[in-house]
Amino acid sequence: MSKDIKHEIREARPKLRDVSPLAYWDVLVMGWFNIVLGATFIFGIDETRFAASLLIVNELFTFDFWGVIFILIGLLKLYSLRINNWKLSRSTLFLGVSVKAAWMIALTIRTFISPGTLFLNILWITIALLQIGAYIWFMPPSTASYNQRKKDR
Amino acid sequence: MNEVIISLISMIGALGVAYIVNVASKKVQAKKAEKQPKDRMEQMFDGYERLIKQKDVEDDRKQRYIKTIEEELRLTKEHVGHLENALEATKDELNESRVENAELRAKLDEMREEYKIVKQENLDAKNK
Numbered sequence: 001m002s003k004d005i006k007h008e009i010r011e012a013r014p015k016l017r018d019v020s021p022l023a024y025w026d027v028l029v030m031g032w033f034n035i036v037l038g039a040t041f042i043f044g045i046d047e048t049r050f051a052a053s054l055l056i057v058n059e060l061f062t063f064d065f066w067g068v069i070f071i072l073i074g075l076l077k078l079y080s081l082r083i084n085n086w087k088l089s090r091s092t093l094f095l096g097v098s099v100k101a102a103w104m105i106a107l108t109i110r111t112f113i114s115p116g117t118l119f120l121n122i123l124w125i126t127i128a129l130l131q132i133g134a135y136i137w138f139m140p141p142s143t144a145s146y147n148q149r150k151k152d153r
Numbered sequence: 154m155n156e157v158i159i160s161l162i163s164m165i166g167a168l169g170v171a172y173i174v175n176v177a178s179k180k181v182q183a184k185k186a187e188k189q190p191k192d193r194m195e196q197m198f199d200g201y202e203r204l205i206k207q208k209d210v211e212d213d214r215k216q217r218y219i220k221t222i223e224e225e226l227r228l229t230k231e232h233v234g235h236l237e238n239a240l241e242a243t244k245d246e247l248n249e250s251r252v253e254n255a256e257l258r259a260k261l262d263e264m265r266e267e268y269k270i271v272k273q274e275n276l277d278a279k280n281k
Contacts, residue, residue: 061160097174102167109159132170136178 013084019140026134027077027089030096033127034074041067069099086140093135100128 017024041063073096080088107121 094171094175098167098171101170101174102163105166105170106159106163109162132174135174136181139178141182 013086015084016081016086016089016140020138023089023093023134023138023140024081026131026138027081027093030093030127030131031074031077031081034070034077034096036074038067038070038072038074041070043067073099090135090139090141093131093139097128097131097135100124100131104128 015024016027045063073092077089077092077096080086080092104121104125107117107124110117111121
């Protein structure tokens with residue numbers, strides 16, 4: 001597909017920001033949050049300072065691994081907004097929900113077995129719930145169905 | 154070992170949460186779609202459907218009316234049949250009665266004639 005056609009398609013779609021501002025801001029903020037969090041995992045965390053890790057079970061699932069995952073999800077979110085692809089925004093939001101839910105559960109368990117992560121847990125649960133809420137109530141299903149509804153009206 | 158168990162629980166839990174979120178999202182979208190106002194074409198179709206339903210009701214009423222008329226017609230035909238039979242029977246009775254009357258009249262005339270003769274003979278006998 002040529003660049004012109006891609007551009008035209010992008011312009012033809014209604015902007016996510018116009019259709020669902022809350023979903024747009026959630027994807028944008030979460031995108032940057034994921035990038036910052038991922039970068040922090042890779043560059044800013046000294047693993048030796050952690051008495052117990054969260055989802056790190058071997059040499060593969062390290063903080064670096066999760067850092068890369070979070071950065072990728074964040075970049076994908078921003079890219080989906082850039083090309084105004086609702087489906088991709090929705091998928092990345094769902095991916096974020098899944099990863100955040102895994103971390104949320106791990107942090108909750110950790111809160112009970114090693115005190116000191118309660119505040120972090122509450123913060124993380126809030127972020128996860130915000131993302132879940134945005135996905136359930138504010139993220140439109142697809143551009144096609146939105147256009148169909150608009151036509152019907 | 155704890156790390157592995159926590160990770161496994163987290164992953165399985167995350168799958169469960171993801172599933173629930175996905176189902177909830179689909180339900181919310183479906184409800185939103187239901188709440189959408191109907192477009193003009195759909196409203197027009199609904200109008201046609203109401204008209205067809207009205208016609209159906211009319212047709213049912215006509216059907217019931219036809220059945221009533223058919224029943225009336227059947228009863229009337231039956232009644233006409235009975236009347237025709239009665240008419241035939243009455244005509245037969247009339248013919249028979251007329252024949253009997255003619256026979257009786259003939260007999261009466263005959264008896265009168267006989268009486269006249271007998272009376273004349275008696276008068277003649279007295280006069281002699």
